[in-house]
Amino acid sequence: xxxxxxxxxxxxMVSVTLSSCDNDDDPxxxxxxxxxxxxxxxxxxxxxxxxxxxxEQEITATFSADVDESTISAITLTNGVIAVDxxxxxxxxxxxxxxxxxxxxxxxxxxxxxxxxxxxxxxALKSTVSSTFLTEGIGLGTPPQSAxxxxxxxxxxxxxxxxxxHTADKATNTYTTxxxxxxxxxxxxxxxxxAGTGQIVNFPSGADLISASMTVSLWMKVDTTEYTDGASVAxxxxxxxxxxxxxxxxFGFKNTEIRMGxxxxxxxxxxxxxxxxxxxxxxxxxxxxxxxNTWKHVVFVFDAATRTKSIYIDGVSIxxxxxxxxxxxKWDLKGMALKELDGxxxxxxxxxxxxxxxxxxxxxxYDTAEDTFLGAMDDFRIFNxxxxxAEVATLYNAEKAE
Numbered sequence: 479x480x481x482x483x484x485x486x487x488x489x490x491m492v493s494v495t496l497s498s499c500d501n502d503d504d505p506x507x508x509x510x511x512x513x514x515x516x517x518x519x520x521x522x523x524x525x526x527x528x529x530x531x532x533x534e535q536e537i538t539a540t541f542s543a544d545v546d547e548s549t550i551s552a553i554t555l556t557n558g559v560i561a562v563d564x565x566x567x568x569x570x571x572x573x574x575x576x577x578x579x580x581x582x583x584x585x586x587x588x589x590x591x592x593x594x595x596x597x598x599x600x601x602a603l604k605s606t607v608s609s610t611f612l613t614e615g616i617g618l619g620t621p622p623q624s625a626x627x628x629x630x631x632x633x634x635x636x637x638x639x640x641x642x643x644h645t646a647d648k649a650t651n652t653y654t655t656x657x658x659x660x661x662x663x664x665x666x667x668x669x670x671x672x673a674g675t676g677q678i679v680n681f682p683s684g685a686d687l688i689s690a691s692m693t694v695s696l697w698m699k700v701d702t703t704e705y706t707d708g709a710s711v712a713x714x715x716x717x718x719x720x721x722x723x724x725x726x727x728x729f730g731f732k733n734t735e736i737r738m739g740x741x742x743x744x745x746x747x748x749x750x751x752x753x754x755x756x757x758x759x760x761x762x763x764x765x766x767x768x769x770x771n772t773w774k775h776v777v778f779v780f781d782a783a784t785r786t787k788s789i790y791i792d793g794v795s796i797x798x799x800x801x802x803x804x805x806x807x808k809w810d811l812k813g814m815a816l817k818e819l820d821g822x823x824x825x826x827x828x829x830x831x832x833x834x835x836x837x838x839x840x841x842x843x844y845d846t847a848e849d850t851f852l853g854a855m856d857d858f859r860i861f862n863x864x865x866x867x868a869e870v871a872t873l874y875n876a877e878k879a880e
Contacts, residue, residue: 507597507599507600507601508542508543508597508599508601509542509601509604510541510542510543510595510596510597510599510601510602510603510604511541511542511603511604511605512539512540512541512542512591512603512607513540513541513542513571514538514539514540515537515538515539515540515589515607515609516537516538516540517531517532517535517536517537517538517611518532518535520532520611522537522589522609522611523607523609527610527611527612528611528612529611529612530612530613530614531581531587531611531612531613531614532613532614533580533581533582533583533613533614533615534576534580534581535576536574536575536576537574537575537576537589538572538573538574539553539572539573539574539591540571540572540573541571541572541573541597541603542571543571543597543598543599543601544570544571544597544598545568545570545571545572545573545595545596545597545598546595546596546597546598546600547568549594549595549596550566550568550573550595551594552591552592552593552594552595552603553566553573553575553589553590553591553595554589554590554591554592555575555577555587555588555589555590556587556588556590557581557582557585557586557587557640558585558586558618558640558641558642559642560638560640560642562577562587563577563578564576564577579634579635579636580634581613582613582617582632582634582640583613583614583615583616583617583632583634584612584613584614584615584616584617584618584619584620585612585613585617585618585619585640586610586611586612586617586618586619587610587611587612587613588608588609588610589607589608589609589610589611590606590607590608591603591606591607591608592606593605593606615658616632616857616876616877617632617640618630618640618641620873620876620877621695621859621861621865621869621872621873621876622865622869622872622873623861623863623865623869626861626862626863627641627859627860627861628641628643628644628686628687628689628860628861628862629641629643629644629681629687629826629858629859629860630857630858630859630860631665631679631828631857631858631859632663632856632857633651633653633656633663633664633665633855633856633857633858634662634663635653635662635663637649637651637665637679639681643686644681644683644684644687645681646679646680646681647680647681647682647834648678648679648680648834649678649679649680650676650677650678650679651665651666651667651677651678651679651829652665652666652668652677653665653666654666654854656856657697657699657773657856657878657879658879659879663856664697664699664854664855664856665679665828665854665855665856665858666853666854666855667829667850667851667852667853667854667855668852669704669711669714669850669851669852670847670848670849670850672848673845673846673847673848674844674845674846674847676829676830676844676847676848676849676850676851677829677850677851678827678828678829678830678834678844678850678851679827679828679829680825680826680827680828680830680833680834680844681825681826681827681833682825682833682834682835683824683825684719684824684825684826684833685816685824686862687719687824687826687860688719688724688725688814688815688816688824689814689862689863690782690812690813690814690815691780691781691782691783691813691814691862691863691864692725692779692780692814692860692861692862692863692864693777693778693779693780693859693860693861693863693864693865694717694727694777694778694858694859694860694861695775695776695777695778695857695858695859695860695861695865695870695873696716696717696775696776696777696855696856696857696858696859697773697774697775697776697855697856697857697877698716698729698773698774698776698853698854698855698856699769699771699772699773699774699853699854699855700729700769700770700771700852700853700854701770701771701852701853702731702766702767702769702770702771703770704852704853705729705730705731705766705852711848711849711852713728713729713730713849714728714729714730714849714850714851714852715727715728715827715829715830715831715832715842715847715849715850715851716728716729716828716829716851716855717826717827717828717829717830717851717858718826718827718830718831718832718833718842719816719824719825719826719827719832719833720816720817720822720823720824720825720832720833720836720838720842721831721832721836721838721839721841721842722839722842723816723817723819723822723838723839724814724816724817724822724824724832725814726831726832726842727778728831728849729851731766773854773856773879774791774792775790775791775792775793775873775874775877775878776789776790776791777789777790777865777870777873777874778790779864779865779870780814780864781864782812782813782814782864783864784800785800785801785812786798786799786800786801787799787801788867790867790870790874792874792878793870793871793873793874793875794871795867795870819838820838821836821837821838822836822837822838823835823836827844828851828855828858829850829851829855830842830844830847830850830851831847831849832844857877
């Protein structure tokens with residue numbers, strides 16, 4: 479009996495050992511990791527930040543195992559601080575995606591892949607993935623002092639503010655071909671067919687869109703026959719924040735002479751803000767015919783440090799006005815500011831002289847305006863500082879079509 483017991487115990491030990499060996503031989507789920515991240519032939523997951531990434535090329539992520547489509551939300555794309563909508567497509571180990579309408583030009587994007595992404599075997603991604611890349615063309619990072627931009631509208635089929643600071647509450651413009659020949663990559667404004675019907679892009683809160691020193695940069699194209707003395711409206715609003723109680727730009731012609739003004743309204747004696755309007759900031763030394771159906775780069779600058787207002791066309795200064803209004807400097811223009819007055823609000827409009835809801839002055843009320851912009855615009859930027867002449871030239875050369 480004792481011998482039988484010993485054999486039985488030995489049998490159990492061998493069985494346990496064999497069972498353990500069988501368990502060790504069970505196949506383990508494969509490790510799940512990203513193998514490559516590509517835009518065409520451009521490696522987005524290399525040691526250096528990829529640049530000149532095509533805006534209409536699908537991004538392809540290849541993994542070490544088939545991807546569980548139900549976890550695909552782990553892949554996200556951002557442009558600056560703006561989340562970009564994507565709808566990834568899964569085909570085994572390969573995931574492809576591209577935002578509707580493509581990527582924005584000249585922009586910094588970031589792809590993040592969280593460990594919540596899983597293989598079809600339920601294995602989580604080995605480690606998080608984060609990859610930054612720069613697209614081809616013009617974007618948020620193109621201009622000098624790009625960090626000082628407080629508004630940037632590319633008009634690439636939408637009116638998103640690429641800085642992430644503002645959201646339009648009204649956008650009635652359409653889209654047209656830009657200066658590079660790309661369809662639906664520039665804004666088009668059809669003017670007003672009657673009072674209050676002008677096509678505009680309105681930003682309801684723009685306290686940071688007016689600052690002591692500031693720069694406004696845009697590209698524009700107009701049919702000059704719509705702006706002559708014989709036209710229904712000879713001068714039209716291009717953009718504005720409270721019109722003369724903040725700032726505004728209007729554009730028009732007299733014969734063939736350009737009449738463009740960047741009107742301001744703020745004198746500060748150091749202890750209080752005294753408001754006095756500066757009109758007459760026009761020029762007549764540029765042939766208006768040069769604007770006819772031609773893209774032009776126009777930049778408006780006010781430099782509080784030098785009390786100088788400047789206007790540039792295609793990188794060249796056309797007018798510089800020094801605001802030294804008294805010998806003792808008391809009444810010199812020292813900084814832009816919004817006039818504190820009932821009816822004046824900080825809404826800013828592209829395509830009109832004041833934002834929607836502003837009621838002073840009465841000739842700039844959107845609901846009654848018939849002099850809204852007629853033409854195309856692109857790459858509209860506002861900076862909270864003054865670009866210098868060399869920086870304006872740099873921006874023009876960076877943004878112009880070759």
